[in-house]
Amino acid sequence: MPKKTKRKPVQAMEVTDGVDVSLLHRMIPCREKQIQDIYALMGEPWQHTVPSIYIYGHSSCGKSLVLENLMTCLEYPYVNVNCVESYLVTIIFQEILRGILDSCSKSSHVEFNLPKKCDNMNDFVRHLKEMMDVLCVEETVYIILSKADRLREKDPCLLAGLLNLQEQTSQNICVILEAQVTWDKFYGSVSGKAPCVVHFPSYTKDELKTILCFLRPSDASNDFYEQYIGILLSVFFIACRDLRELQHLARLNFPIYYAPVKNGIALESNHHKLWKNIEPHLRDALRTVHLGEVSSDEWTQLHYKHCDVDEETGVIAPFVGKERRSALGNVELPLYSKFLLIAAYLASYNPVKTDLRFFVKSAGKHKKTLKSLKKNERLSAHLKGPKAFPLDRLMAIFYSIVDDRVPPSVSLFSQISTLVSLQLLARVGHEDQIDCPKYKCTASLDFIQSISRTVEFEVMRYLFDFI
Template identity: 25%
Template sequence: MPYNDLLTSISERYPCRDSQLSQLSALIGDETSPSPSSFVLYGLEATGKTLILRALLQESEVSFSWLPCDECITARHLTERIAATVEAALDLGEDLGLPRSQEVGALAVFLQAALARVREVKHFLVLDRIDQQRDPTPTLVPALRRMGEMIPNLTVIFVVSAPHSRFFSSAEIPHIHFPPYSREESIEILSTNPLPIKKTGEEQDPDDDETSDDEATKEELAKEELYVWQKFCATVWDSLAKGAARDIVRFRNAVEKNWSTFVQPIARGEYGTRNYSSLYLYHKDMFRQETSVLDTVIPPAVNERSTMVVKSHDLPYYSKFLLCAAYLASYNPPRSDALLFTKAGEGKKRKRGGGLNKQAGTRKIQRRLLGPQSFPIERLSAIFPTLTSHTVPPSVDVQAQIATLTSLRLLVKATSLDPLDGSAKWKVNVGWEYIRSIARSVKFDIEDYMIE
């Protein structure tokens, strides 16, 4: 196959890497053109480094040996594996009479003797994931880089995730960067192999000539499936994968995990392929749940039952108000207490939004997402009586209620001091959904007392 056709074929199978493929082809070349003594491929995981390099080396039919360095522990283990891999790739057929290399110097002698048998052929030694080698010595990688300079027909290729500036003890070695795939590139790559809408078990009747023999109908169906697939990939990227999937492998896993559930209404004939907006609204909860991207061994039904058990804590009446006060003390700044919890008429009128809405425009993250902050017990005792619509009777033992919440791990100590010490600090240990259900059970609108 001509070299240009070879590059075109690889580019069609692995899109969005034309620039890197062109640079690689220039460095590898053919049997007559020279190659550098060493060069580096670097980029984050799942960016196509190994895939593109292996495809080009195999289809160019050049002599190469491939070693995954993350499987090697010590430097001696690595050098011995390199010697064995090169000898197997060259297929010399007889022992060279040299001892197995125990250090880089002995390895260079071994490789020079081995490659002298095939003087006319260039050989590429690929050290994949060399930066993940378990126990390297400080001079191991620079010494491996120099071997290509000492052996004329040897080129050492390093494949790393993030090379250090002094990792190779030289700034002259050529580098090829594989950047992470963008949103458009990720969707394009996934669109080369879309999943069908119909379930795997659904097969068409072989006697149905109207559908099996109509190629135009098949092409139209494939086009419609590709349309839904691309729209769904874009939705998953914008709602889930952009923050939860750090590479294209996890992105595809998230798409494939939710695809069959998403297209079930289309397979049943309830929605058309062009009614994507309606289908998205039908499945909008799918793009809000963490289970859409996280795998779990617990069935969904068990998750729902366990959630109901947690939300059915039968706390005493005033303990619920005390827990709400602890939540407000953990998530509201202390400077807002005078405005929120003053029982004067002016304070009541300005409770919604806390009168501090001018900060909401500049705050980028909600307080509920920043985690609970610690507070002294005196602040909790001051907030608690202002939440009830009546006066708390003297018979209510606040300290006993705090002890009950602490034993249930709903309220935890934030310092190592004695709980009876006045300077000890606490923080709430429940989430927003839980505290909102607790507040509703006593008809308390906790939303009006939250500073957004």
């Protein structure tokens, strides 16, 4: 076994074996406290650290970035397992064993044959202890389980066994769980010692501005780009606080904001003209935030190919032509998903009593009278917003508007879950209500009209408010 050299104890801002921990503070801004807390819990490589750490926070708040950079810069042996990709317990066990073997066998130069099967927690603990004894691992080994929310769906004994892995194996192992929910969500299924909890709060407006300023192009000044980011956040901060989405929007819209200055038509200090130039484009992007209807290259090509630039004012006219409308309509959705979305919109905005009139062919003609509806149904449904509807009503409307005969199948119902994940449908009620779930449509009328044109369905003829 090669001789290991002990590292000297360090403070948070000192150099450790040529690695400056403070470098992470400059690489990952606005996360200095979280880096300091996690590094303090880890300790030195030869020391026994805490058995488990629970890190939680909303998506795109720097959890994975901080963990990966800490492990890489400090050169700690670790394995990172995604609980979404490793959807079976046996796959989780095999990925952990394979990752630890790859991380620790380089320094020990000892061969170890991985077991062919590892089906339960007892076998996993036995194989892990045997492997670490053969490899003579003395440093702390970190097991990172990203997307740990999925572990709540597994056997409760799995999570309890992983949290107590250090005690069961008598090895220097630390399990780090990375999730988006608070630790309270695991209380019902986990017994034993609770892990050390580290919270990653959402970025504030000032922190987002600091991070987004790192995207500044080389030909733009600091003050000018900070001014642009301030305008961008003033428009999108209320509707979107996802860092990835804001980075995407900042990268797409800056060429439009910078075009008058680049062409010599406006100065960087001419805030009014620059705002007049970018405001229609930001408003247009605000309608489709999170949808991702087109890629960055397609968005840029559509805007610059069809936009007109006024030479006197330097204002770029927003693109609202036929190609833009067709781009909105040609969302990459399957055919039946489009009909499901149309059916959901009709169920959200039509009163229940009108289903017989619109979707039953032998119902005959009925006049639209206010006496036939209740008092709370006489107002326009589009003014009050979408209403919840049960799943059976959605499927009944779907089968009535689809020309083909569509047999019920798992793939058809899975498309409803896809629409929920795309935030075009919203689940109403408790998640454990599986007998008759309720939904409501969150898409706008313009979006539904563009979807209807692609499938040649006249949706306006089936809306009670417009007949």
